Structure formats: structure tokens, C-alpha cells
Amino acid sequence: MQRLELHEALRQQDAMRREVDHRVKNSLANVAAMTRMAARSATPEVREAMLSVEKRISVMVELHNDLYRSDNPDEPIEVTNYLERVASHLRDMSPPGVEIEVHFDAVALIARRASALGVLINEMISNACKHAFPDGRTGRIVLSGQKTSAGRYAIACADDGVGSVDASEPGLGQRIMEASAAQLEGLLRTFPSPDGYRTEIEFPVTVD
Incomplete structure (x- = not known):
């Protein structure tokens, strides 16, 4: 009974x-x-x-x-499809002439970390769309996620635009990315690349 x-x-x-x-x-x-x-x-x-x-x-x-x-x-869930849907949603809202490409290795995260990663990806692409392609400029944003070693995962967002905002005066999007990176226990890096601008983060897939 x-x-x-x-x-x-x-x-x-x-x-x-x-x-x-x-x-x-x-x-x-x-x-x-x-x-x-x-x-x-x-x-x-x-x-x-x-x-x-x-x-x-x-x-x-x-x-x-x-x-x-x-x-x-409370169990880790496979989030690759979720990340691709987030990117697809942003692709539909991107400026005309700006292409968004995504490539993700499979990864499973608990809900809290999956949420932080989704917000981070949203801000990466949104910031690139906003700052890299002013005045109707066309171009491309490439977002990738890959396993780098046992238990670690890296996300990179690269564009071929004109650059990004002044890092000395971070806006709301930059602060949100930094907060999401802290939730993932990873270090966020943004820097110029040969073709435009690049944002990266590497973080542990699981936490104690």
C-alpha cells in the first residue's frame, strides 16, 4: 500500500x-x-x-x-538542437544581407547551464548583428561549438564586420554575456580578428 x-x-x-x-x-x-x-x-x-x-x-x-x-x-539534456533553434530564431531576425552559420558538436547540460548558454549565444549573435554591420553592410556571422578536451566545451562567434563596441564602456549585451559566462564558469574573451571580430568562451560541461 x-x-x-x-x-x-x-x-x-x-x-x-x-x-x-x-x-x-x-x-x-x-x-x-x-x-x-x-x-x-x-x-x-x-x-x-x-x-x-x-x-x-x-x-x-x-x-x-x-x-x-x-x-x-535535473538530469543533463542534449542541447544541440536547442542551440540550433536559438540560432535559427536569430537568423530570422538578422539584418538583410547578414548570414548566420552555426555548427555544434553534441553536448549535454543541466537546465541551469543550458539556459545560461542559450542567453550567451543570443547575445553573441545580437551584438554582432548590431555592431558589426552598420548602415546596411552585409556579411557573415559564424557560430561554432566544439569539444576541446575531456569534459570541456568551447563556443566561438566570429563575424567579418567592422568591429564591436568599446570594451571600456560595456553595454547591456556585454554585461549579460559576462554574467552568463560566470554561470558557466568560463572566461569570456572578445578581440579583433583578421576578418572582423571574435568572441570566445571555454567552460566545463559538468560541475561538482
Whole structure:
């Protein structure tokens, strides 16, 4: 009888978690849609800020899509498809003439670290789109993720644009990237490359 009661309690707990995940995902999607609609009638400065918020919310929606299918949210999940969907969403919102290429080795992360990585990738691409290709300039952004050694993973975002913002006065996007890097326990590096600008981070896949 105790086993049956325990099994039923676990079943109800799982059902409740899935319902909460589902509602959170729908709520985030609704907020993103309302933000996008409100941005249409806003001033250019406000519109840019609101669309930036909408992109960040959409990243969280993508993560919840994966978590909702997971039996155990505390177990590492394969996030390659999630990262590719985040990049695909940003590709749809990139400036005309700016191509975004993505290549990821398979990697599994717990939800908290997957969320941080999704936000980091979002900011990497968004910053490149914003600062590397002004005045209708065309170009390419290449985002890659690869295993570098046992238990470590590296992300690199390289563009062939005109450069980036002044590192001595970091904006919101740069601060968000640094915070995400801290969550991943990795060191973020941004520097000029022969063809444009490059942002890199290497971090441990698992943590104690």
C-alpha cells in the first residue's frame, strides 16, 4: 500500500511539474508576442530595446520546449538542437544581407547551464548583428561549438564586420554575456580578428 501511495504521489508530482512547465512556456510566449506587438508603435530607441527583450524571452521559450519533453529536469539534456533553434530564431531576425552559420558538436547540460548558454549565444549573435554591420553592410556571422578536451566545451562567434563596441564602456549585451559566462564558469574573451571580430568562451560541461 505504501509503494502504491508513493507511486501515485510521484505521478501527481510529475504531472504538476509538466503542467507548470507548460504554463510557464505559454506565458513566456504570450509576453514575447505582446512585446513584439508593442514595439511596432514605439519610438526607434524603445523599439530596439523591446525587440531585444523579445529575443531573450524567445530563447527561454525554446529551452522550456526541451525541458517539457524531459522526464527529469535535473538530469543533463542534449542541447544541440536547442542551440540550433536559438540560432535559427536569430537568423530570422538578422539584418538583410547578414548570414548566420552555426555548427555544434553534441553536448549535454543541466537546465541551469543550458539556459545560461542559450542567453550567451543570443547575445553573441545580437551584438554582432548590431555592431558589426552598420548602415546596411552585409556579411557573415559564424557560430561554432566544439569539444576541446575531456569534459570541456568551447563556443566561438566570429563575424567579418567592422568591429564591436568599446570594451571600456560595456553595454547591456556585454554585461549579460559576462554574467552568463560566470554561470558557466568560463572566461569570456572578445578581440579583433583578421576578418572582423571574435568572441570566445571555454567552460566545463559538468560541475561538482
